Amino acid sequence: xxxxxxxxxxxxxxxxxxxxxxxxxxxxxxxxxxxxxxxxxxxxxxxxxxxxxxxxxxxxxxxxxxxxxxxxxxxxxxxxxxxxxxxxxxxxxxxxxxxxxxxxxxxxxxxxxxxxxxxxxxxxxxxxxxxxxxxxxxxxxxxxxxxxxxxxxxxxxxxxxxxxxxxxxxxxxxxxxxxxx
Amino acid sequence: xxxxxxxxxxxxxxxxxxxxxxxxxxxxxxxxxxxxxxxxxxxxxxxxxxxxxxxxxxxxxxxxxxxxxxxxxxxxxxxxxxxxxxxxxxxxxxxxxxxxxxxxxxxxxxxxxxxxxxxxxxxxxxxxxxxxxxxxxxxxxxxxxxxxxxxxxxxxxxxxxxxxxxxxxxxxxxxxx
Numbered sequence: 001x002x003x004x005x006x007x008x009x010x011x012x013x014x015x016x017x018x019x020x021x022x023x024x025x026x027x028x029x030x031x032x033x034x035x036x037x038x039x040x041x042x043x044x045x046x047x048x049x050x051x052x053x054x055x056x057x058x059x060x061x062x063x064x065x066x067x068x069x070x071x072x073x074x075x076x077x078x079x080x081x082x083x084x085x086x087x088x089x090x091x092x093x094x095x096x097x098x099x100x101x102x103x104x105x106x107x108x109x110x111x112x113x114x115x116x117x118x119x120x121x122x123x124x125x126x127x128x129x130x131x132x133x134x135x136x137x138x139x140x141x142x143x144x145x146x147x148x149x150x151x152x153x154x155x156x157x158x159x160x161x162x163x164x165x166x167x168x169x170x171x172x173x174x175x176x177x178x179x180x181x
Numbered sequence: 182x183x184x185x186x187x188x189x190x191x192x193x194x195x196x197x198x199x200x201x202x203x204x205x206x207x208x209x210x211x212x213x214x215x216x217x218x219x220x221x222x223x224x225x226x227x228x229x230x231x232x233x234x235x236x237x238x239x240x241x242x243x244x245x246x247x248x249x250x251x252x253x254x255x256x257x258x259x260x261x262x263x264x265x266x267x268x269x270x271x272x273x274x275x276x277x278x279x280x281x282x283x284x285x286x287x288x289x290x291x292x293x294x295x296x297x298x299x300x301x302x303x304x305x306x307x308x309x310x311x312x313x314x315x316x317x318x319x320x321x322x323x324x325x326x327x328x329x330x331x332x333x334x335x336x337x338x339x340x341x342x343x344x345x346x347x348x349x350x351x352x353x354x355x356x357x358x
Binding site: 013014015023045048049050051052053054055056057058059060063064067075079082083085086087088089090091093094095097104105106107108109110111112113114115116117118119120121122123124125126128129131132135136140141144145148149152153158159160162163164166167169170171 | 193194195196197198199200201202203204205206207208211223224226227228229230231232233235236237238239240241242243244245246249250257261264265267268269271272273275276279280282283284287288290291292293294295296297298299300301302303304305306307310311313314317318323326327330331334335341344345348349350351352353354355356357358
């Protein structure tokens, strides 16, 4: 069982490029179609659940599915398969790059990837902005964007504080409704 | 002390990063670059680019490297633990409650309401990276790399691995001086 879990999440992890979200359909193929550990609806439920919590989605999915199928050892096998191979590659690659930092061509390589990282993050920024506009409406989105920019960049407020306040604000109407019903 | 800082930086970034791995990146940058000063923006951008070029979840790859860079192999495991464990433990513990409320508007709003802030943080980070590149490599190279990377990634849908590899080669040849 644990070996199957490891293989399933290893395959999904190694084939999923460009951040976690691309691996989710691959996970579904392994978990639902290949190994038939759960059906489509159940997988969608778990995904929806993972999305209501913060942090990386993949590890919540693989860790939870592993835990459900085989408790602690299942969870650890799934997590190890999702996280360790690529984490290891990452450490090796960057350590190698850093070892030759005094060579001009390696410094050039490091300079070459900075704008690429900018494009990748910029695309994410636009993506988040669009989703915010659709989800919250543009007036509220613009207000929150301006306020966040002013607070983090000009007033020097730690972004974690702003996010924590926003998270709490999402719960206020819920408490009122809960009290009324 | 350093282990505790590594844990705390990753713990807060991931616990407040609503919207999956990408949402945690600017929070992590804030901790790693601005707060603890473990690396420069340029070094952080290398991690982002290489992290995107390799398969698998981005947050854990970044955590492993940052932890390793700051505090060796134990640091890597502490950073990974801080990234993965809190939300997974929450998920297992709160399963019943979450199942009942996952379609509640309040829970859905939770993800929505933080998006504009995350967008701003990502936008500022984009500016930082472009500005770094502009001062380090000049505007001609920066502009070429930005336009080509954007077209390849977003229009032609080329895998990030090839784009990062191309940028490394371009940098080695043209930006090594």
